[in-house]
Amino acid sequence: MNLTTRYLGLELANPIIASSSPLTRTVESLQQLEAAGAAAVVLPSLFEEQIEHEAMAAHEAMIYGSEISAESVGGYFPQMDAYNTGATDYLDKLRAARQALTIPVIASLNGDSAGGWTLYARIIEDAGADALELNIYRVAGEIDYPGAHIEEDYLRLVTRVREAVSIPLAVKVGPYFSSMANMAKKLVDAGADGLVLFNRFYQPDILLDTLTVEPNVVLSTSSELRLVLRWMAILHGRIDASLGATTGVHTAEDVLKLVLAGADTTMMASALLKNGPGHISVVLEGVGNWLDERGYESLDQARGSLSQQSSPNPSAFERSNYMHALIDYSSKH
């Protein structure tokens, strides 16, 4: 079965991309992902805030206590040859991945400052990434900051990064916009070659034993697919950009649903962490079989065939669950 997929201008063997997870951290597991059939990989995000924090922490450690008494001048730690702060470590891993793999390697960036986004985008491009995914996440907690300003901030940074680099650019965002479709269009207008919908980050949890708040991330399940499914279907054919579906992609069925809705690529992380890299080949086989059984010639044939534009029941993608259930109930009686 021909599963080839075009994503961000890249030719991929199939629609499955291993998205950011611990499995895309080491060359060894990246190679396992490639061997299992991943069409591309997205490296874990370079977090500007984190690397800045680490650099400043190392800075502080070097000078902390350095003049605390006449007997301990010069700090408590020896000077090290290197501190591997900044993006060095990330870029080393990117280069190693690029060298070890034949499939495209997509870098991911989470910036913290306007300068940071462009600075790190540039050095990621220079290090040889095939594409860059901007992982934009912001908890809009400022009570006096209007949503429109937030949208402008997003668009401004996409514009800036677009100006700074020439490699394909994907933008990964969350669903929390008043007008997701309009925002998607504007992101593409600002220069995104593709949209990755939707990102999931650490969420806070409260530990009742200790009365402490602990942010963490739990693995997704297939049930989380629906939100993505809706937006793939709505956006397919309406924006001039690739669509990557992420969150809740676990099975061949999930992949097929998303592609039918209009996704170009489907990204897996939780399922691979749970089942191992080899799970990709199982899913690919399932996708191929389904298409075979139904006489499709290629995956492209099916892509978007149940998008909102192509669906016999386009309003189904816009109704809320409640309305849907109510109508079903009404029609039965």
Add this chain to the structure above:
Amino acid sequence: MTSAHIVVDGNEAAARVAHALSEVIAIYPITPASAMGELADAWSQRNEPNIWGTVPEVVAMQSEAGAAGALHGSLQAGALTTTFTASQGLLLMLPNMYKIAGELTPAVIHVAARTIATHALSIFGDHSDVMGARQTGFAMLSSASVQEAQDLALIAHSVTLKTRVPFLHFFDGFRTSHEVMKIEGLDPATLHAMVDDHLISDHRTRALSPNQPSLRGTAQNPDVFFQAREAANPFYSAVAPAVIEAFEAFGALTGRHYRLFDYHGAPDADRVLILMGSGSGAATEAVDELNRRGEKVGVITVHLYRPFSADHLLEALPDSATKVVVLDRTKEPGAVGEPLYQDVVAALHETGRSEVSVIGGRYGLSGKEFTPPMVMATLAEAANGDPQRHFTVGITDDVSGLSLSVDEEWAEPDDVVQAVFYGLGSDGTVGANKNSVKIIGTHTDRYAQGHFVYDSKKSGAMTVSHLRFSPRPITSTYLIENANFVACHQFGFLEKLDVLDIAAPGATFLLNSHYDADTVWEHLPGHVQQAIIEKELDFYVVDGHRVAREAELGGRINTVLQTCFFALSEIVPKEEAIAAIKDSIKTAYGKLGEVVLQRNYQAVDAALAGMAKVEVPATVTSSTGLAAAVPEHAPEFVTRVTGMIIAGQGDLLPVSALPVDGTFPTDTAQWEKRSIAEEIPIWDPSICIDCGRCALVCPHAAIRMKVYDPAELGNAPDTFQTKEWSGKDFPGKQMTIQVAPQDCTGCGVCVDVCPAHSKEVVKHKSINMAPEGEHMAAEKENFDFFLELPELDRTEVKVDSIKGSQLLEPLFEFSGACSGCGETPYLKLLSQMYGDRILIANATGCSSIYGANLPTTPWAQDAEGRGPAWSNSLFEDNAEFGLGMRLALDGHTRTARQLLTELAPHVGDLAAEILDADQSDESGLQKQRDRIEQLTTVLASLDEPGARQLEPVVDYLVDMGVWIVGGDGWAYDIGFGGLDHVMALGRNVNILVLDTEVYSNTGGQASKATPRAAVAKFASGGKATGKKDLGMIAQSYGNVYVAQIAMGANMNQVVKAFAEAEAHQGTSLIIAFSPCIAHGIDMGTMMTHQKAAAESGYWPLYRYDPSAEAQGKPGLRLDSREPTISFKEFAAKEGRFAMLARANPEHADELAKQAQADIDNRWQLYEQMVNVHRTAVFEDLEEGE
């Protein structure tokens, strides 16, 4: 400036040469020489080679004695070997030095000369250490400056190979070792040219080798020893000519010329001063000044002190000289004169110049200032018709009348920039100033010098930087007295000390102030306003904290103030200066990443915009002045002596003011109110659960808990808080948790451990940090009232519990230890539980410094005047020192018991009651004390010789404890031999090891307690070997009580361990996990780190009780649960481990795996040990037979 100029301190200057010319370097940390070893270790870790292309092997030893042994062995096997040391360290090397010299082995020991501890320890410089080595047979070469520390280091390495006589090369501790100076460097070609390869071959040829077997280290008898000893004489005779030859060769190569005795001054001088070391700088300047005035004087600086060449001294001394002044920077009590004096007298006599009159004096002991006016006073004394033959200078001796009065004023040339900076140890002032010296030294033709003075506290310590920038090479080896630039980096200093006393008229004054130029005046104390007006100072302010904060640099104001200094001093054009500062930031921090650079650059750029000139009003408007150092009602000694030292005026104290034997009163830290915390803990009684944890963990005894009768509250201040005591032990009583607001260092450990929090707002605990400004006045009053509340009767308190122990008065309070120190909570607890009846033997280290560095001591007394009696002997001998105390106490008790037994017929039943008393608890002790009081009365009425003998020892009938306290450097390394022996003896002493897992006091060098995978100095690649299991070693004796504790992990176990150790009638060893700033953690969370250490199995808690074993039960009891988190999880939160993970992730991973294996293996072993019965059971065997 030539390209050969470098800016280094004396230690680096000497160490560079030593590293370049050695193959093996044995090291051990000791102030002020530690940096030489650290640098050598770091260079070798970075694979920097010596001049022959091989990387010297640097090995850290367990003591200086160990380093000397390794030095000796390495030399015997033919390697070019060196070591570095000072003070007591040099003394520990003496035995090997005799051997090395006796065997005519080329070697160099570089010494940053430091005071030998006598009546007190001192880390500062004088020649008492090197003078103690003059009999060893080592040649002794003295450097008087940073330049010489480099140049003469090379001479020493060169000549030792030529002559086979080993060299001790020394320079003054701190004054030279830590002085940052612009000097001319040495290139490798010069090093090569000065070291003859053939001589190295000769050294190798003499090495022990099985291919040419030989024997050294024989034992000799009276028949030949003497002759053999004399056989080396020709080698010593050859030293002076060889040094001269080397000086000449060196002069030809570098243009810098030295002599064995360097003469400076009038060719026809009538009076000549002779001295060695850094004092020669001040002497040279004084001589020049006197000659300018028309006097005829000169100075001889001794370079080669041993072998002492009388002929060359004579050659250097002008024929015209009739009077010689010899200055020694050491004291030899009881001698005719100090060593150099005696040498000069003998030399003049032997060379036919007996007519020259010689007087000798002592100066500069323990780094005491030595200035040109002092030199002038000595030369003036020599000119007197009847001079004092022996004198001192630099002090006022009103006891022996030996001191010379110093009357001259001294002014330095106008073209020398003299800048003085007052900063905090934590604000980066010193670092920035070192940097400024480097910038000016390398970017301009000016010569630059930086000298730094620290106070003796480790928290809130003040640093004073003295910087000179001169068009000429700088010889001023003394502190600046008239600064033309003064910067005060902390506003709070203004009311504590007179920072402008040092300002010359017309000087520039830069103040770091959060008040702007328009409003600052009204906030200045009156004496500061007055000085600014009277001295017509140019006054500038900058809000360094705001600029640093905006650049996201936290409290690091250094780059901001440094930039302002450059702008105001105009030594370097502004733009060039800013570029240079940024360049130096890049050099210093470049490896840390772009963000670090950008933030520092931002601070530099914003600094000048934030600085403004203050329009100085014509009149003083403030009535406030300098705060008194101590309150008026302090004890007489504290007011007269301690207060002067606190006020920075200790130099003014005369000899008569000081104790003759180093004995000082305790209970003095309470008078030194430092007010260094920005935030202090404030108690909310409404949610307090009376647990006492905040008080237990407070490293500074600044949180107190007291239970008292409600009736006591009659005169309580309005803001004094109280609540009902919830415990059943004191029904109807009230309790208060009170902060000592001026003594708190603001570490926040109390808040971190507080388990009680509000139901409505979880972050609000029962104790919360709040800005001191809002609470200081009220809490001061509250604390004063709190202190007046009566202490509980000790007999009513359950001492061996957390709550109970915290209801007892701490007799260790307000130490100057680091804010959040991990050691001091243990000592405070010890003082609460047993402080009224213990002697403490304290090993040298952090605990001896915060325990007894003048001006004050945290060791305190209770209302009865009882409290810990404390002493420090040495670093290496502390276990033995404490054992000696025990032996004495036991002896006194034996004597007293015997006398009392003999007097029993006269004393009556009381005698038996005393002799049979149970003193195992507070009640028993109190009763015994009461009985002794009765006995004392009885004895007074007895006309028996035995009564007179018993009176002085009667107190020893009350049990007293001996606690032997020290850090891991002592217990695991340098003092381990003694510790082991004391444990083996099994006498009733308690050993408390405050295990910070590094040499904390000397700046964080690795010890055998340093864990695998941690980064430390001497282990910059991560410690590759595991931590020594001291507790298991102790358990192997079978009769030693052993506890491994961590207060943050299990407070109850800590209290129990102290109680069991005290109760154990044999030797007890407590190993207490003590977080330290060297761990790279936020010290406010140090108790939480301890918890993680225990949870990971990194620091398993246990108690081993031999008495349980004696009863057939397992001796070892694990107080930790099986590890629940991994080593990596624990280690990720500590900078010492995380640093390696960052610098070298693969290696860190490997070491972390091994560290985890260490933990797993140890846990498995301990679990098995719990079930081990040490006592052999033979019954089965007998039955079987």
